[in-house]
Amino acid sequence: MIRLEGVTRRYGEKTAVDELSFEVAEGEVCVLIGPSGCGKTTTLRMINRLIEPTGGRILIEGRDIMSLPVEELRRGLGYVIQSIGLFPHLTVAGNISVVPRLLGWDKARMAARADELLRLVGLPPEAYRDKYPRQLSGGEAQRVGVARALAADPPVLLMDEPFGAVDPLNRERLQTEFARIQRELRKTVIFVTHDIDEAIRLADKIAIMRDGKLQQFASPEELLNHPANKFVHDFVGADRALKRLVRVKVSDVMRSPATVFANAGEIGFREAAGRRRFTYVLEPDGRLLGWIDTHDLDQGLSAEEAITLVDAGEASVGPDTSLRDALSRMLGLGFRSIAVTDDGCRLIGEVTFSSVEAAMAEGDEHIAAPAEADAG
Amino acid sequence: MTPHRRRNAALTVAGALAFAVLVSAPSLWEAALRPLFPQLRDVLMPRDTLATFVLQHLALVGISSGLTIVVGVPLGIWVTRVGGRDFRPFVVAATDLGQTFPPVAVLALAMPVLGFGFWPTIVALFIYGLFPVVSGTIAGIESVPAPVVDAARGMGMSPTQVLFRAELPLAARMILSGIRTSMAINIGTATVGAAIGTGGLGVPIIGGLAVQNMAYVLEGALPAALLAVLADAMLAQVEAAVTVRSD
Numbered sequence: 001m002i003r004l005e006g007v008t009r010r011y012g013e014k015t016a017v018d019e020l021s022f023e024v025a026e027g028e029v030c031v032l033i034g035p036s037g038c039g040k041t042t043t044l045r046m047i048n049r050l051i052e053p054t055g056g057r058i059l060i061e062g063r064d065i066m067s068l069p070v071e072e073l074r075r076g077l078g079y080v081i082q083s084i085g086l087f088p089h090l091t092v093a094g095n096i097s098v099v100p101r102l103l104g105w106d107k108a109r110m111a112a113r114a115d116e117l118l119r120l121v122g123l124p125p126e127a128y129r130d131k132y133p134r135q136l137s138g139g140e141a142q143r144v145g146v147a148r149a150l151a152a153d154p155p156v157l158l159m160d161e162p163f164g165a166v167d168p169l170n171r172e173r174l175q176t177e178f179a180r181i182q183r184e185l186r187k188t189v190i191f192v193t194h195d196i197d198e199a200i201r202l203a204d205k206i207a208i209m210r211d212g213k214l215q216q217f218a219s220p221e222e223l224l225n226h227p228a229n230k231f232v233h234d235f236v237g238a239d240r241a242l243k244r245l246v247r248v249k250v251s252d253v254m255r256s257p258a259t260v261f262a263n264a265g266e267i268g269f270r271e272a273a274g275r276r277r278f279t280y281v282l283e284p285d286g287r288l289l290g291w292i293d294t295h296d297l298d299q300g301l302s303a304e305e306a307i308t309l310v311d312a313g314e315a316s317v318g319p320d321t322s323l324r325d326a327l328s329r330m331l332g333l334g335f336r337s338i339a340v341t342d343d344g345c346r347l348i349g350e351v352t353f354s355s356v357e358a359a360m361a362e363g364d365e366h367i368a369a370p371a372e373a374d375a376g
Numbered sequence: 377m378t379p380h381r382r383r384n385a386a387l388t389v390a391g392a393l394a395f396a397v398l399v400s401a402p403s404l405w406e407a408a409l410r411p412l413f414p415q416l417r418d419v420l421m422p423r424d425t426l427a428t429f430v431l432q433h434l435a436l437v438g439i440s441s442g443l444t445i446v447v448g449v450p451l452g453i454w455v456t457r458v459g460g461r462d463f464r465p466f467v468v469a470a471t472d473l474g475q476t477f478p479p480v481a482v483l484a485l486a487m488p489v490l491g492f493g494f495w496p497t498i499v500a501l502f503i504y505g506l507f508p509v510v511s512g513t514i515a516g517i518e519s520v521p522a523p524v525v526d527a528a529r530g531m532g533m534s535p536t537q538v539l540f541r542a543e544l545p546l547a548a549r550m551i552l553s554g555i556r557t558s559m560a561i562n563i564g565t566a567t568v569g570a571a572i573g574t575g576g577l578g579v580p581i582i583g584g585l586a587v588q589n590m591a592y593v594l595e596g597a598l599p600a601a602l603l604a605v606l607a608d609a610m611l612a613q614v615e616a617a618v619t620v621r622s623d
């Protein structure tokens with residue numbers, strides 16, 4: 001879909017981007033990452049021709065971008081710039097409608113599209129469409145920036161640190177939402193960040209750069225398991241095992257738990273307890289009520305006394321949660337396993353500490369070798 | 377439109393009407409000035425009616441300010457474009473130089489070159505009023521946040537669209553305040569034009585000073601001051617109408 005062939009950009013003596021080549025397939029998220037000044041923004045802006053390359057070519061769907069009228073090219077590439085750049089004189093809806101207006105859409109269609117996109121990025125249209133950019137928080141403005149880039153439904157999104165100006169908590173929320181939106185829209189995305197966790201969380205492919213040169217172009221798993229050189233190894237960081245967990249979803253490793261219905265009575269409880277030490281107690285409709293520890297039953301407590309009631313929202317995770325988040329929840333609660341529930345708080349599985357450990361260890365045997373080979 | 381702005385607009389219109397009535401009723405001036413200067417034979421300059429002086433003045437100011445805007449705004453825009461950027465230092469230097477001259481000096485310098493009469497005064501007023509408009513336009517366009525222009529280009533706007541849809545709306549307030557300054561200067565400076573025979577409210581002022589008739593001076597100075605206040609109030613309305621609502 002997007003193909004860079006030996007793309008180079010020089011500023012006088014300095015080479016900002018040096019012979020960069022990679023290809024991003026349709027519907028993929030490619031994250032450009034590297035230390036400050038390594039050429040990420042320059043690369044992104046060469047794709048929409050805000051910067052002209054001094055060498056190499058860029059192809060989109062097989063066509064050299066230099067052969068397209070520049071305005072037409074840009075309208076097909078949704079662009080989210082690092083500093084958001086909302087128009088202060090336009091409302092939120094007006095900002096989202098900038099490209100549709102350039103394309104000559106009628107008013108009703110623009111308004112409907114703005115509302116649709118606001119809903120998509122999680123901002124209720126009634127509350128937000130008539131606000132002005134200065135009335136928005138940083139996170140809200142970022143969302144509007146993303147909505148604006150999506151307005152005319154471009155097949156490609158170029159995003160330059162789109163969540164850069166947001167605190168870590170909201171950043172993670174925006175990342176989760178971006179992942180959800182991307183599952184739905186399947187855009188081809190080139191996403192710039194200098195946050196390796198963000199890259200690992202969102203990328204299908206990661207292009208890691210240093211001083212304008214591509215160091216490795218690989219899937220996050222590949223990058224974690226087989227860093228190409230010492231620079232990549234160090235950039236990824238020492239906690240690769242933990243980072244690997246970001247890529248694993250709870251639903252990938254959960255197992256079916258021992259359960260008993262709350263109305264099963266003393267006998268039912270004792271029978272269920274014979275199988276595993278911890279048994280989840282469910283409402284008749286499958287919602288998680290709590291759990292029992294068979295040791296308590298053995299010590300002569302009645303079934304009712306032995307139930308530990310839990311708040312399903314607190315003590316469980318969803319199937320799409322990353323294993324890292326599940327792990328930190330387990331550690332926070334002090335459990336060695338955690339329930340997995342669906343949207344309706346119904347129990348659908350459980351994740352144990354040992355399955356998390358197993359996921360962490362996966363690929364570990366590969367870690368040391370290439371790093372040492374390159375260490376000199 | 378907020379109630380506050382609607383009230384200001386109504387006040388401005390009322391002020392303009394009151395001014396029109398005032399200057400077209402010489403008996404009112406006569407009645408007001410007579411008790412102040414009982415010893416004078418005339419309190420109104422007999423050469424022309426006050427309304428004529430005002431209309432002459434409005435023509436001077438209107439034409440010169442109109443030219444100033446029509447030339448100054450595009451000139452300011454041009455030196456912020458790729459094609460005109462090289463001329464920016466020259467234009468800015470000229471701006472600084474122009475503003476250090478007192479308006480009378482500009483007229484005095486213009487006279488030997490342009491001679492006497494209406495059009496030489498127009499040219500002098502135009503040149504003097506140009507500077508605030510050009511510098512306001514440059515400052516306005518340069519105050520537009522770079523990311524906004526960047527986003528506009530990145531979204532596929534042509535250079536003209538970037539100018540009209542992003543830069544000018546955001547620069548409008550500063551451009552207008554340049555125009556306000558320029559017009560205030562013009563209304564005052566145009567009175568000096570009477571010295572080189574252009575008519576306007578400068579006639580009773582200069583004539584009054586010559587014959588030591590303070591009533592004549594007031595006949596010219598008061599309407600000129602009122603005119604300046606009115607013009608400023610009107611432009612303030614325009615400014616409020618185009619200003620970005622941000623709160």
Ligand SMILES: Nc1ncnc2c1ncn2[C@@H]1O[C@H](COP(=O)(O)OP(=O)(O)OP(=O)(O)O)[C@@H](O)[C@H]1O
Nearest residue numbers: 011014015016035036037038039040041042043194
């Ligand atoms: N217009 C320019 N003139 C000269 N050098 C430039 C110019 N633009 C960028 N550079 C240089 O090119 C290099 C790459 O810049 P770029 O903005 O692409 O970095 P980046 O990876 O996006 O960094 P950051 O993470 O800080 O945003 C930097 O060393 C920068 O100084």
Ligand SMILES: [Mg+2]
Nearest residue numbers: 040041042082
């Ligand atoms: Mg950058």
